[in-house]
Amino acid sequence: MPRITRDILLILLPVVGAFAIAPAIYSNHLLLFNFIIFMTLAQGINVIYGFTGYLPFGYVGFFGAGAYGFSLTVMHLQAPPLVALAVAAAAALALGLILTPLFRLSGAYFSIANLAAALALLQVVSNPDLESITKGPYGISLSGVFNPTLAYAAALAVLAATLALVIYLRHSHLGMALQAIREDPISASMAGINVVRERIIAWLISAGIAGLAGGVFAWYVSVFYPETVFSVEFTIFATVFTLFGGTATVIGPILGVVILYGIYNAVGISTPQYFQLIYGALIVGLVLFLPNGVVSLLQRRGIYVP
């Protein structure tokens, strides 16, 4: 059995299946939805950080662009949600294309510039001068298309597509090429890899994933403020989940979301500052003692992790 088929059968189907039947057993619909969104975003970060080594600190910019792309299409054009979702992805891809010059920067410079870009976008959409277009800081309300069941299904479809893409990257020539670039761009280009093109492909895939996630998020919650969808916490949570699990694997980010977001919901909601304390300490400990994530505990013993 080819590895791709095996991973789809053993990872993608169980995860998507679990989320498909979960609403029937567990009543907190919003919580399940958030799990799906974070799983999607963590995999999106995995595509760009895990496979290329560029840490996008402004990743939430794509999420916000998707949310606003969706909302503005619904508000101004009265378009059906699925059309608006396509616009959400297009908005994120357009933003990704605009930001490609940032790849000229390396390491921390890239992360900082990307963060600045996301914050700049937040300042633009929340500017009171643009109230007639974006509703400025007063937030968006999409009561006309409010339909949590359908939005949940759409989010699940986005998650399935994302997982399929990551499984493909894990086993394909493109994924190998990207990891080669991450380790040593010069040697990779000498081996005949088009460094710039492959990097931009990964970047746009990652942007599109976040855009779709933002679109379904806007659809599901249907009432939100600019600060909600541009909150840097999305980037940070998704990054920490990915790192905790283990980058450049399919299963790492899934584990990260299940464990950490699970803990967050168990203790974080009632006592946020104590949770913040534990969380911060956990991140510090993680970076110092387990920089390659929990899957590295297995990898170190020579066990293959998909």
Add this chain to the structure above:
Amino acid sequence: MFTYSLLAGLLFGLYFSLIGLGLNLIFGVMRIVNLAHGDFVMLGAFLAFWLFTLFTINPVAAVPVAFVVLVMVGLPLYYLLVPRLLRARDPEMLSFILFFGLSQVIQAVTTIAFGTSERSIPGDQLGRALATVLSVFAGHKVATGPVHILGQTFPASWVVSGIASGGAVLLIYIYLYQTRLGYLTRAVMDNRDEAIATGIDVHRVSALAFGIGLGLAAVAGVFAPFMLGSITPAMGAEITVTAFAVIVIGSLGNPLGTVLGGIVYGISYMLMQSYFSTWANLLPYVLLIAILLVRPRGLLGRQVRRA
């Protein structure tokens, strides 16, 4: 209006230089990104607040206290975190995440200790300190109140913060260029491996730079209630971004470029405030991206980076 914006921008620019200076010193010496920088500024602000509320110590007198306390915090923190971090595969990236975690811990502890309410120090405290100092020099009593420069009127607290920031920058300049330890620090900044090979105790130099970096953040924090508005445990993140904008405009890893960056930032911020106020908040981000793309090394940068 124009002169006013220019002068106010200069005062704020000096203050912004101070905000960025500690971050840049740490990046320059260790090549790690202290994402908790703004939270150390916040700690300095709270220290000044408590010294004033409990013992009515004037914020100007709190400056050395804040500096020494945070240097004392910084030294053990360095040995706890940084050497291990520098051994990892990609320290620059991992430092981002590590110090984000630290920033969460600091915010959480401060919130648990002090709650989330906004606090401030009466605005005339810095003016009083200024008047006291001026009275000593002038030999007669000087009244407190706004300060007049070139026909424009500014709050005394802005002037004091600006002058104090300029003084702090000057002291760091003297440290880096006139003392032996500063000489060693610059050697480590220039090339860490060669510094090790020369026999420099890199960890001692770095630990000191780390401590001084945090101390400078705390000093900036003492003036924060006067320059940035009321203080809360969550104020750090925004300050960190501003500090980044300032040091990237100047040049990452070059502490003196920070002064230029701060002044460019301060003046453009004030001009935006005067002429396009609703768009002023956009400025730091756009300036940051534009400068990174046009001159990735910053206005004063010389070294060529791998891109």
